[in-house]
Amino acid sequence: xxxxxxxxxxxxxxxxxxxxxxxxxxxxxxxxxxxxxxxxxxxxxxxxxxxxxxxxxxxxxxxxxxxxxxxxxxxxxxxxxxxxxxxxxxxxxxxxxxxxxxxxxxxxxxxxxxxxxxxxxxxxxxxxxxxxxxxxxxxxxxxxxxxxxxxxxxxxxxxxxxxxxxxxxxxxxxxxxxxxxxxxxxxxxxxxxxxxxxxxxxxxxxxxxxxxxxxxxxx
Amino acid sequence: xxxxxxxxxxxxxxxxxxxxxxxxxxxxxxxxxxxxxxxxxxxxxxxxxxxxxxxxxxxxxxxxxxxxxxxxxxxxxxxxxxxxxxxxxxxxxxxxxxxxxxxxxxxxxxxxxxxxxxxxxxxxxxxxxxxxxxxxxxxxxxxxxxxxxxxxxxxxxxxxxxxxxxxxxxxxxxxxxxxxxxxxxxxxxxxxxxxxxxxxxxxxxxxxxxxxxxxxxxx
DNA sequence: AGACATTCTTGATGCATATCAATTAAATCC
DNA sequence: GGATTTAATTGATATGCATCAAGAATGTCT
Numbered sequence: 183x184x185x186x187x188x189x190x191x192x193x194x195x196x197x198x199x200x201x202x203x204x205x206x207x208x209x210x211x212x213x214x215x216x217x218x219x220x221x222x223x224x225x226x227x228x229x230x231x232x233x234x235x236x237x238x239x240x241x242x243x244x245x246x247x248x249x250x251x252x253x254x255x256x257x258x259x260x261x262x263x264x265x266x267x268x269x270x271x272x273x274x275x276x277x278x279x280x281x282x283x284x285x286x287x288x289x290x291x292x293x294x295x296x297x298x299x300x301x302x303x304x305x306x307x308x309x310x311x312x313x314x315x316x317x318x319x320x321x322x323x324x325x326x327x328x329x330x331x332x333x334x335x336x337x338x339x340x341x342x343x344x345x346x347x348x349x350x351x352x353x354x355x356x357x358x359x360x361x362x363x364x365x366x367x368x369x370x371x372x373x374x375x376x377x378x379x380x381x382x383x384x385x386x387x388x389x390x391x392x393x394x395x396x397x398x399x400x401x
Numbered sequence: 402x403x404x405x406x407x408x409x410x411x412x413x414x415x416x417x418x419x420x421x422x423x424x425x426x427x428x429x430x431x432x433x434x435x436x437x438x439x440x441x442x443x444x445x446x447x448x449x450x451x452x453x454x455x456x457x458x459x460x461x462x463x464x465x466x467x468x469x470x471x472x473x474x475x476x477x478x479x480x481x482x483x484x485x486x487x488x489x490x491x492x493x494x495x496x497x498x499x500x501x502x503x504x505x506x507x508x509x510x511x512x513x514x515x516x517x518x519x520x521x522x523x524x525x526x527x528x529x530x531x532x533x534x535x536x537x538x539x540x541x542x543x544x545x546x547x548x549x550x551x552x553x554x555x556x557x558x559x560x561x562x563x564x565x566x567x568x569x570x571x572x573x574x575x576x577x578x579x580x581x582x583x584x585x586x587x588x589x590x591x592x593x594x595x596x597x598x599x600x601x602x603x604x605x606x607x608x609x610x611x612x613x614x615x616x617x618x619x620x
Numbered sequence: 621a622g623a624c625a626t627t628c629t630t631g632a633t634g635c636a637t638a639t640c641a642a643t644t645a646a647a648t649c650c
Numbered sequence: 651g652g653a654t655t656t657a658a659t660t661g662a663t664a665t666g667c668a669t670c671a672a673g674a675a676t677g678t679c680t
Contacts, residue, residue: 241539241542241543243543244543244545244548244614247668249542249543263527263528263531263532263535266524266525266528267528267529267531267532269532272535272536272538272539295517295520295521295524296517297517298514298515298516298517298520301514301517301520301521301523301524302514302520304520304524305485305514305520305523305524305527306485308482308524308527308528308531309482309485309486309527310486311531312482312486312527312530312531312534313482313486313488315531315534315535315538316482316491316534317491318538319491319534319537319538319541320460320491322538322541322542323460323468323541323542324460324462324463324468326463326666326667327666327667329463346626346627346628347627347628348626348627348628356667356668357667357668357669358627358628358629359628359629359630359667359668359669360666360667360668361628362628362629362630363629363630366629366630395463466638545636545637546636546637565656565657565658566657566658567656567657567658575637575638576637576638576639577657577658577659578637578638578639578658578659578660579636579637579638580658581658581659581660582659582660585659585660
């Protein structure tokens with residue numbers, strides 16, 4: 183599936199003329215699965231627009247292990263704030279599928295900032311990104327492994343049929359062993375059951391309690 | 402020290418008239434040291450502007466311990482993205498000194514969004530906040546305790562004369578014991594010396610190496 | 621269906637840092 | 651300037667998860 187500039191939320195409210203100008207300055211490159219778009223620490227003078235495929239953003243620890251941050255599926259802007267702040271990318275971006283990137287020179291984006299429709303869209307996209315990062319921070323610093331797992335079970339139970347446990351573990355930044363042990367524990371406590379990769383929630387309350395224990399209100 | 406709206410970066414480029422309109426709708430409240438401006442999970446229909454004093458933002462873990470996030474000193478906007486995204490505050494905000502908050506109804510801020518000067522300032526302020534959060538995420542997920550400590554020693558050595566070790570530890574989200582042990586280790590290795598609360602760096606290279614070990618480039 | 625590869629599970633051990641507890645050092649107060 | 655409070659150090663132990671290692675279960679291929 184390949185997208186165009188107008189399909190990207192950030193550009194959705196631009197006029198035909200504005201889109202055409204942008205289109206003229208965009209150059210498109212194709213990437214194959216597993217290739218790296220950029221590494222943590224790189225810089226770029228282009229806004230990088232994911233027009234096809236899915237990418238994964240992650241940091242690398244001192245020991246070489248990876249901290250998963252986000253998945254982005256086209257159409258989407260990658261590394262939005264890093265582009266605007268002109269700082270180096272805080273994470274590595276790798277293709278999970280074959281994909282396609284549109285490179286738009288940052289100057290061309292700056293030229294749009296006078297357009298208040300564009301600015302408002304940009305503000306909205308930025309704050310949504312901020313929420314994404316803020317939620318990630320919460321998961322990684324406040325949640326225990328159990329809470330992370332309870333959280334996906336409640337909010338995204340279908341991943342258990344779509345992905346292998348090793349993949350789920352890597353997204354949650356825990357080891358497959360910990361995931362396996364915790365799922366066994368939940369099964370023993372009759373909070374969930376898993377049959378042929380289909381997860382059924384038996385005691386939502388108990389799961390929510392595990393998550394909530396990690397969102398203490400001090401009122 | 403008390404500030405006015407025009408001293409806040411976000412409003413610095415507004416016209417006299419715009420400022421006067423805002424001023425008319427702002428209501429100001431004074432807070433005493435240690436009081437809480439808002440709790441994690443709260444919502445507000447106002448943009449909260451710190452016009453005097455210093456606040457601290459932190460999350461609370463399941464066990465009741467606190468994860469320090471930021472210090473903000475007036476003049477500054479607190480909880481900027483949460484206001485714009487209309488989501489609940491991701492952290493608790495507490496005064497470290499006596500202070501003063503200006504409450505501005507969000508509608509009044511929205512009215513400014515048509516002004517492209519304002520929008521551009523807002524975009525710039527938002528991306529800077531994003532960098533703050535991104536750096537915090539990096540410190541908390543990638544850095545080891547040693548790296549955190551090496552980092553403050555290199556980038557902010559004066560804190561050791563300004564703050565008690567318990568306070569430094571709490572900002573770094575480590576225990577005073579760990580801080581003490583690590584500083585002793587650095588002293589034994591002749592990387593630093595501390596005399597009457599004044600820290601002297603003896604081997605910057607060695608410290609930087611500890612930090613860099615946590616910023617791997619895979620090129 | 622049988623064979624090989626991959627993934628999952630389970631147990632043993634390791635590691636970084638927190639927690640608990642006691643002692644020592646430093647700061648503050650009358 | 652000694653007494654008292656507060657902070658820093660040091661050692662022993664606990665904890666939550668990762669790592670290592672093997673075996674069991676499941677998936678894939680011809």
